[in-house]
Amino acid sequence: MSSVDQFTSVFNAASKTAFQFSPPKLENILIVTDLESDAATRYTENAKTFFCKTTTSEWSTVNGEDFKTVKDLLELVESRKPDLIVTYRHLHSEAWRWPHSLGEHLDVLIQVTDTPVILTPHPDKEGIPEHTMKNTDSVMAINDHMAGEDALVNHATLLTMTGGTLHLTHIEDEAIFDRYMEIIGKIPEIDTETARETILAQLLREPSDYIDSTENVLSEKRDDLNIVKHITKGNQLKEYRRTIEENKVDLVVLKAHDEDQLAMSSTAYSLAVELRTTPLMIL
Amino acid sequence: MSEATNSKPVKKRHNPLHVTIAVIVVTITCCLMLQQGIEHKYVFGLLLAITLGMLALEKINKAILVLVGSGVALLLAISQGLLKQESHGDSAHALPVYIEMIDWGTIGIIIGSTIFVELISRSGLFAWISVKILKVSGGDPFKLLICFSGLTVVFSAFLNNVTAMIIVGSLTIVACKKLKLSAMPFLLAEGIYTNIGGLLTLISSIPNIIVGTAAGIKYTDFLIVAGPYCLIAFVATLYLVRYLFKIKPLSNEVEKAKAKVMVDAFDEWETVEDRTFFYLSALVLCAIILGFALHSSIPVLNQMGLEVIAIIGATVMLVIYPTDVEGVLNEVEWTLVLFFLGLFTLLGVMEHAGVLTMIGELLKTPLSAGETIGPIAMMWSSAFFSGLTDNIPLAAVLAKVLEGFQSNIAELDWFADYGHMLWWSLIFGAGLGGNFTPIGSASTVVAIGILKKEGHNVTFMQYVKIGAIVVLVQLTLATGYLFGAEKVGLIKKMNTEKASTEEVQGHGSNGH
Numbered sequence: 001m002s003s004v005d006q007f008t009s010v011f012n013a014a015s016k017t018a019f020q021f022s023p024p025k026l027e028n029i030l031i032v033t034d035l036e037s038d039a040a041t042r043y044t045e046n047a048k049t050f051f052c053k054t055t056t057s058e059w060s061t062v063n064g065e066d067f068k069t070v071k072d073l074l075e076l077v078e079s080r081k082p083d084l085i086v087t088y089r090h091l092h093s094e095a096w097r098w099p100h101s102l103g104e105h106l107d108v109l110i111q112v113t114d115t116p117v118i119l120t121p122h123p124d125k126e127g128i129p130e131h132t133m134k135n136t137d138s139v140m141a142i143n144d145h146m147a148g149e150d151a152l153v154n155h156a157t158l159l160t161m162t163g164g165t166l167h168l169t170h171i172e173d174e175a176i177f178d179r180y181m182e183i184i185g186k187i188p189e190i191d192t193e194t195a196r197e198t199i200l201a202q203l204l205r206e207p208s209d210y211i212d213s214t215e216n217v218l219s220e221k222r223d224d225l226n227i228v229k230h231i232t233k234g235n236q237l238k239e240y241r242r243t244i245e246e247n248k249v250d251l252v253v254l255k256a257h258d259e260d261q262l263a264m265s266s267t268a269y270s271l272a273v274e275l276r277t278t279p280l281m282i283l
Numbered sequence: 284m285s286e287a288t289n290s291k292p293v294k295k296r297h298n299p300l301h302v303t304i305a306v307i308v309v310t311i312t313c314c315l316m317l318q319q320g321i322e323h324k325y326v327f328g329l330l331l332a333i334t335l336g337m338l339a340l341e342k343i344n345k346a347i348l349v350l351v352g353s354g355v356a357l358l359l360a361i362s363q364g365l366l367k368q369e370s371h372g373d374s375a376h377a378l379p380v381y382i383e384m385i386d387w388g389t390i391g392i393i394i395g396s397t398i399f400v401e402l403i404s405r406s407g408l409f410a411w412i413s414v415k416i417l418k419v420s421g422g423d424p425f426k427l428l429i430c431f432s433g434l435t436v437v438f439s440a441f442l443n444n445v446t447a448m449i450i451v452g453s454l455t456i457v458a459c460k461k462l463k464l465s466a467m468p469f470l471l472a473e474g475i476y477t478n479i480g481g482l483l484t485l486i487s488s489i490p491n492i493i494v495g496t497a498a499g500i501k502y503t504d505f506l507i508v509a510g511p512y513c514l515i516a517f518v519a520t521l522y523l524v525r526y527l528f529k530i531k532p533l534s535n536e537v538e539k540a541k542a543k544v545m546v547d548a549f550d551e552w553e554t555v556e557d558r559t560f561f562y563l564s565a566l567v568l569c570a571i572i573l574g575f576a577l578h579s580s581i582p583v584l585n586q587m588g589l590e591v592i593a594i595i596g597a598t599v600m601l602v603i604y605p606t607d608v609e610g611v612l613n614e615v616e617w618t619l620v621l622f623f624l625g626l627f628t629l630l631g632v633m634e635h636a637g638v639l640t641m642i643g644e645l646l647k648t649p650l651s652a653g654e655t656i657g658p659i660a661m662m663w664s665s666a667f668f669s670g671l672t673d674n675i676p677l678a679a680v681l682a683k684v685l686e687g688f689q690s691n692i693a694e695l696d697w698f699a700d701y702g703h704m705l706w707w708s709l710i711f712g713a714g715l716g717g718n719f720t721p722i723g724s725a726s727t728v729v730a731i732g733i734l735k736k737e738g739h740n741v742t743f744m745q746y747v748k749i750g751a752i753v754v755l756v757q758l759t760l761a762t763g764y765l766f767g768a769e770k771v772g773l774i775k776k777m778n779t780e781k782a783s784t785e786e787v788q789g790h791g792s793n794g795h
Contacts, residue, residue: 003449004449004452004453004729004732004733004736007410007449007450007452007453007454008453008456008457010407010410010453010553010554011410011413011414011453011454011456011457011458011549011554012457013553013554014410014414014549014550014551014553014554015457015458015461015548015549016548016549016550016553017548018544018545018547018548020544209550213548
């Protein structure tokens with residue numbers, strides 16, 4: 001312990017990211033459908049049932065006749081200025097039958113707007129689990145780098161019904177980790193085994209500490225919640241899917257915006273495309 | 284403990300051929316001069332000047348340079364019959380004359396303190412204290428300046444200045460990044476504060492150890508004189524730095540709350556791996572500090588030097604923490620140890636060759652110019668030269684010169700009148716002068732190195748513009764303080780007879 005680098009590492013490790021409770025206001029919720037009036041009303045009622053135990057907001061619905069193009073939809077959202085948009089994949093399209101994209105409307109809308117978007121299963125989708133769209137008893141927040149994601153956790157907290165379970169999940173990407181370890185294994189100056197153990201421990205420790213901090217804060221602000229942390233290393237998509245299914249998650253909250261790119265962040269996009277039977281909230 | 288000689292964080296490489304040629308040329312020149320009948324004091328004086336000049340240039344590793352210089356001096360002195368093996372018992376157990384020249388007390392303190400400081404660092408105690416202090420600041424920039432500066436002073440009073448700078452500087456970088464503040468004013472202030480902390484106790488810096496022990500100043504007496512000044516300089520420098528860098532406290536309650544949340548998120552226990560070791564280290568550190576403070580009142584130990592406290596502390600820590608003993612011992616500043624072995628030998632030869640007496644004669648005129656001018660001349664000139672080069676050889680040479688005056692005190696009325704002020708002037712001047720330039724003290728070099736790593740380049744002149752103001756203020760305060768302290772009786776005339784006796788008892792291994 002005699003160099004600046006050693007002490008800087010010690011202090012960096014001591015510098016934790018603390019969770020700050022700041023619940024968002026979701027007073028004005030906009031439901032966007034491509035359905036006709038009756039079907040749109042049914043969809044709206046379903047959505048209200050889903051969220052009734054967590055929000056007392058103003059609801060408004062957009063029918064299929066209200067917009068056709070992406071431009072129309074963007075203008076509509078801009079004029080209504082909602083706090084939350086509830087919709088589903090492949091608006092004005094039949095492509096929802098093929099699980100390979102979100103559809104042009106949502107691809108653009110999610111990136112252009114700062115308003116959180118909830119994607120529910122398509123109204124015509126079959127094989128949806130029993131618990132889906134009933135309530136928000138089990139909500140999961142997930143991120144590639146959980147530490148510091150206050151907005152994500154605050155939204156997930158708000159949407160978890162009283163007495164529900166809030167899952168905070170961080171899966172460290174095994175493929176990336178193994179790639180770095182492979183490179184470290186080729187550098188004689190770095191002890192590979194020590195690097196493997198210490199780097200993995202530190203990678204998992206940061207989200208763990210953040211979740212602990214979240215638990216401490218929420219024990220005061222939302223003591224009704226049961227908080228469960230899921231932190232591990234593995235194939236992100238597989239692990240997230242497994243955790244979501246095992247815990248019968250009603251709503252997954254994830255972050256899609258990546259400041260360094262115009263498209264959705266890769267993990268969020270993969271999950272948004274593939275998790276077609278679980279409602280997702282995309283920030 | 285401070286003023287390590289590793290003032291350059293970047294390793295320097297000298298050209299072996301150039302060094303060999305230089306050594307041969309210097310040796311031959313000295314031999315020829317001696318053959319020409321030139322007086323020893325001039326020839327050896329030239330050798331000392333060359334060695335100290337090369338030291339100031341910092342082109343060659345200091346330990347290598349001083350060992351080469353002392354080796355040449357030793358060989359020339361023996362060949363000229365200046366050094367004779369003194370007889371201590373049978374020849375098999377007689378100590379070579381150059382061994383007797385070395386101040387083993389200083390060497391013991393360096394080795395002992397490096398070991399216990401390294402082990403206490405490993406316990407996480409210093410980092411734990413640093414984070415606790417950071418939290419006290421609440422993240423407010425001005426309070427942060429007060430807390431980091433206070434921490435630097437305390438750490439540098441008990442640790443190596445460089446170690447203190449590394450610990451506080453590392454935390455400064457991390458905290459400033461988190462609080463989105465510029466680290467530059469804080470790091471430069473910390474570099475300045477290490478020199479204030481280095482003045483606090485007898486063992487806070489190597490010039491203090493060398494000059495203080497040579498003057499026969501006790502640990503507690505040193506603290507009583509230097510403590511109030513450090514407090515005055517602390518406050519004055521604080522406001523000076525605040526003014527120079529325009530550091531303002533947070534006025535907005537929201538910003539204050541935000542900053543507090545950020546610093547409160549630091550977990551001090553994250554720096555500690557083993558709590559048992561942590562608590563034991565804290566206990567040993569307290570015992571060591573008490574040991575230094577109460578050394579002169581502890582039976583048996585008071586018959587030995589302060590180094591015994593450092594070595595006992597190191598031994599206890601090694602017993603507590605038997606893991607990686609070799610790694611810990613490798614942390615001993617061997618460069619510094621070898622540098623001192625060479626320096627003490629070099630000065631020992633110079634003493635025998637009459638060089639120190641000659642320097643004393645040269646300095647006699649300004650130093651004996653009066654009870655006001657003498658101490659001022661000593662303080663300000665030693666500060667000036669300390670700002671330009673390493674203050675350790677300067678302090679060592681001047682301490683030897685003052686020792687020479689002290690041994691002739693019966694004939695030197697002026698030294699009997701205000702010799703005590705000259706000792707203190709040397710301590711203050713050598714201690715404070717390092718702030719003058721960015722190369723004046725090892726801790727400032729570290730601070731600027733950290734800033735450079737973080738992308739802030741501080742040029743020589745940029746630093747001098749700040750350092751010169753700080754040094755001027757601190758020296759003015761020190762000058763006024765020393766005369767004031769003498770008037771109120773804090774600084775007393777030394778009973779040289781008593782001081783010498785205590786010194787011999789207290790530093791049995793001291794070669795003075």
